[in-house]
Amino acid sequence: MSGLRNAHVGDPPSHGGMGPAVGSRWLLARDEFPSLLDALRRAGYRIVGPTVRDGAIVYGSIRSVADLPEGWTDRQSAGAYRLERRPDRALFGYNVGPHSWKKYLFPPREHLFTLRRTDAAKFEVSVPEDPDPPMAYLGVRACEIAALNIQDRVFVGGAAVDPGYARRKARRLVVAVQCGQAGGTCFCVSMGTGPAVRDGFDLSLTELLDEGRHEFLVEIGTADGARVLDGVPLRPAEPSDVRAGEARVADAARAMGRAMDTEGIHDLLLGNLESPVWDDVGRRCLACTNCTLACPTCFCHSTEEVPDLSAERDERWRRWDSCFNLAFSELHTGSVRSTTPARYRQWLTHKLATWFDQFGSSGCVGCGRCITWCPVGIDLTAEVRAIRAAAPRPGPGAGGTA
Ligand code: SF4
Ligand code: SF4
Known part of the structure; x- marks a missing residue:
């Protein structure tokens, strides 16, 4: 469906400061x-x-x-x-x-x-x-x-x-x-x-x-x-x-270059956290952070303290960061996502699943930047397909009442 609805042939644009009508x-x-x-x-x-x-x-x-x-x-x-x-x-x-x-x-x-x-x-x-x-x-x-x-x-x-x-x-x-x-x-x-x-x-x-x-x-x-x-x-x-x-x-x-089946994607990803696909994609991923920097919705950031040597003045700065950086998941006992597969899984499950829980929508708008600008050509649409294909089939009786 197009956004161009209800052709409106209106009066010529006003020169009185208000301009033409909204919707025209x-x-x-x-x-x-x-x-x-x-x-x-x-x-x-x-x-x-x-x-x-x-x-x-x-x-x-x-x-x-x-x-x-x-x-x-x-x-x-x-x-x-x-x-x-x-x-x-x-x-x-x-x-x-x-x-x-x-x-x-x-x-x-x-x-x-x-x-x-x-x-x-x-x-x-x-x-x-x-x-x-x-x-x-x-x-x-x-x-x-x-x-x-x-x-x-x-x-x-x-x-x-x-x-x-x-x-x-x-x-x-x-x-x-x-x-x-x-x-x-x-x-x-x-x-x-x-x-x-x-x-x-x-x-x-x-x-x-x-x-x-x-x-x-x-x-x-x-x-x-x-x-x-x-x-x-x-x-x-x-x-x-x-x-x-x-x-x-x-x-x-x-003419879309890609398609992604989003049916049940929240439960698909969160129900397959041990899928072998995470290790496979993690072996190819360089943890370079390109995908997160190019993504129009990624918002991970760090704050930095920049004190002067006299300790009289201190600046606080914010800069873009990425969940692909090892230090980003550093807690008091060390990194909670120490491997690249774990960090890729964090990115994709947040973007396509837990984003719904947190913000009420997908975190992905289908712009394709993360695919184009990944130096090794990792394609999230293909990874989701692979996870779907590798997911265990529900056995007889699955989905019935307990
Ligand atoms: S396709 Fe989705 S995840 Fe990739 S850069 Fe665009 S919005 Fe971000
Ligand atoms: S751009 Fe590709 S290689 Fe770099 S962190 Fe993202 S998925 Fe990994």
């Missing part, structure tokens, strides 16, 4: 795309989005359309990623790369506070000046919106609210882009997270590239999104434009 759909010509960037900047946002760097499409500052990966696409498979030229000039004709939006909401390294000694037994606490401008995330895919929702639940959805994350979340504007193609490691259809963008966006774009046409179908998701569009030269979308957008998303859904 419009067309933006490719040549007018710079006006959207100008409007975002006028509204006070720093724009971050896809850009080509070091042979990959990564997220960085967008100053003009020239920073976007125009005419580039990516080819992805287990342990492999490469950029290629497209036959057209699509601005968003690629799938997700090694970066995710978590680097803006949950920075890889963050100064939390400083302690200063004021006398022998007293310290003064100061927090760093707020360094976070409002940001517009340009090019957020459906699976990435699902990942933002998951991290929101982790950082601000419970009793303990992370103040830095909350501040950055309040200042983000999500400009989604619907996928018109799927990558070789994508499986968002299996996880129910894409490829259609359904909610969680301020603006949603679908790039229409058929038969010489190059336009964007723009859907307004929120009043903030509508306000940004004030003055952008849009024209009303016709039902045929909405159908063209739906067709692109349907193409992406049909």
Whole structure:
């Protein structure tokens, strides 16, 4: 099912400050795309989005359309990623790369506070000046919106609210882009997270590239999104434009590179903690942590104390960490997960099983990053299949009453 419903042909965008109505759909010509960037900047946002760097499409500052990966696409498979030229000039004709939006909401390294000694037994606490401008995330895919929702639940959805994350979340504007193609490691259809963008966006774009046409179908998701569009030269979308957008998303859904059977996955994994598959995958895994760093939902971190030599001043920093690191499971008697198979099992069972118990959803959105960026090509969809295949079959009478 597509996120493009109920074609709405509305009044032309207002120039009175409010912008077009929430839920309405419009067309933006490719040549007018710079006006959207100008409007975002006028509204006070720093724009971050896809850009080509070091042979990959990564997220960085967008100053003009020239920073976007125009005419580039990516080819992805287990342990492999490469950029290629497209036959057209699509601005968003690629799938997700090694970066995710978590680097803006949950920075890889963050100064939390400083302690200063004021006398022998007293310290003064100061927090760093707020360094976070409002940001517009340009090019957020459906699976990435699902990942933002998951991290929101982790950082601000419970009793303990992370103040830095909350501040950055309040200042983000999500400009989604619907996928018109799927990558070789994508499986968002299996996880129910894409490829259609359904909610969680301020603006949603679908790039229409058929038969010489190059336009964007723009859907307004929120009043903030509508306000940004004030003055952008849009024209009303016709039902045929909405159908063209739906067709692109349907193409992406049909082209998923991977699939995962999630039926009963919580009990499957937790009921097979001694499966021989854990040892097999653990022998191949390098415990390099790539999968957790590339994953848009992984949130393991460590805190570090950085005192000065006089012991008068101390800084506390937070940095990304990984359950694949031996030291991450260190308790007073040593590591509780001393082998790589144990650490892989911890990662996969948390992601696909105990995440439900902790946060009420899967921890995986099917983006495929952990498959593409694993140096030895470990594929969680294949590992789940292997665990299912190796699971003991229920015997006669199993499932009956005790
Ligand atoms: S576990 Fe892998 S496929 Fe799932 S969200 Fe994380 S990186 Fe993406
Ligand atoms: S599964 Fe792959 S990416 Fe993850 S820690 Fe092991 S070798 Fe590294």
